[in-house]
Amino acid sequence: MLSKKTKYALHALTYLGKHRETKTVLIQDIAEEHGISHKFLENILLELRKAGYLGSKKGKGGGYYLIKEPKDIPLSKVIRLLDGPIALLPCVSLNYYEPCAECKDEAHCGINKVMIQVRDETLKILENKTLQDILDGE
Amino acid sequence: MLSKKTKYALHALTYLGKHRETKTVLIQDIAEEHGISHKFLENILLELRKAGYLGSKKGKGGGYYLIKEPKDIPLSKVIRLLDGPIALLPCVSLNYYEPCAECKDEAHCGINKVMIQVRDETLKILENKTLQDILDGE
DNA sequence: TATAAACCCTATAAAAATTATAGACTTAAT
DNA sequence: ATTAAGTCTATAATTTTTATAGGGTTTATA
Structure with a gap:
């Protein structure tokens, strides 16, 4: 599940x-x-601004605004920014890789191999859905 | 990420x-x-037994054993049992549905609609990978 | 039939992560 | 000047996850 x-x-x-x-x-x-x-x-919002999705204006009359096109904001990026890895295990994460303590030999671990496939297929889904798709559904 | x-x-x-x-x-x-x-x-292991994946024998010389065929144990089932929902939001969970507090009108929420699609596509992946696939990779 | 080995079960403690709050600071319009 | 707004860092509260504890039950076997 996604975090709040x-x-x-x-x-x-x-x-x-x-x-x-x-x-x-x-x-x-x-x-x-x-x-x-x-x-x-x-x-x-601060994190989203630092990541380049939003612009802001300080002071009276200020606020936030979108600086990227909704079609250029995929779910994968938003999730990675706020929640961290999309992969189901640290040992198959592209952006947050860490070896799994309980795994003796990653190269011969069937769980690792399957999870790489799951990661790649999941990524395809999340890279293809963008803010634009959400807006279209409103 | 999956829990430990x-x-x-x-x-x-x-x-x-x-x-x-x-x-x-x-x-x-x-x-x-x-x-x-x-x-x-x-x-x-107790949870896995109660869910019908494992059998056990008590007493001296006892232990656990698999009672389902590896091909009949999909990742989706194992994840749901130990981790809970596969859906990214409670409002799109098939097995653990809950409305989202911050959402006024689920029927017209673009996030909800997109997340239903993500859920369905993710489920396809996780229902298709089984323990057999893991064993094949060892 | 006593003993030891193994799973069964529930409760609770410890640790980590998430969620929420606080407060002082900077910027800009009026 | 004053007020309204975002900036930033620290910390508190809560929830979830992870781990431990300990007595109970079952069964093989000597």
């Missing part, structure tokens, strides 16, 4: 995607719309 | 799958093979 962080990030991105005509959107607006803690959401 | 519980379950099933000729296997043997806590693994 990622779930809220998706809601925020969706909200921002739906309000691209207005110049900026307040954290508060998104927080109220979904009944999310303002402060918790703040940290999430 | 699920990961250990997969290692245990793999071990049992590789030792089907011997009548029973001791918890201790599996625990030692992978450096897992005996007691932690005990609880996992």
Whole structure:
């Protein structure tokens, strides 16, 4: 399951995607719309900005806005940013690789081999679904 | 990522799958093979037995053994048993459904719709990979 | 039939991760 | 100046995961 962080990030991105005509959107607006803690959401939006998905304007009249095209924001990227690895095991993670302590010989581990396949097929799904697909469904 | 519980379950099933000729296997043997806590693994094997994957024999000379064909043990089932939902959000889970608190109208939520697709495609992958595939890779 | 080996079961403790909050700081419009 | 807004870091609270403990039951076998 996705963490609340990622779930809220998706809601925020969706909200921002739906309000691209207005110049900026307040954290508060998104927080109220979904009944999310303002402060918790703040940290999430900050991460999305640092990762290059959002722009922000400080000071009075400021707020957040989407700076990437919704079609260029795949689920895979959002999940990796907020939640971490998409792979089911550390030993098959492309971006967060770590050996599994209980595994003596990764090269001859059947679990490892199968999980590499699962990872590749899962990645195909998550790279193909973007914010645009979410917006199309609203 | 899978929990250690699920990961250990997969290692245990793999071990049992590789030792089907011997009548029973001791918890201790599996625990030692992978450096897992005996007691932690005990609880996992108990769950696998209750779910109908393993049989056990009590008393001296007892132990565990596989009672299903490896080809009839898909990853999806093992993950659901030990880890819970495969869906990325509670609101799209087939087996553990719960509405999402921050979602006002599930029927018109683009995230929900996309996540249903992700769930269905992910499920296809995990239902198709079985313990047999793991054993083939050892 | 006593003993030891092994699984059974429930409760609880410890650790880690997630979720939430706090508060001081910076920036910019008016 | 004042006020409204994002920035940033630290820490607290909560939940989940991981691990341990310990007595109970069953069974082979000497």
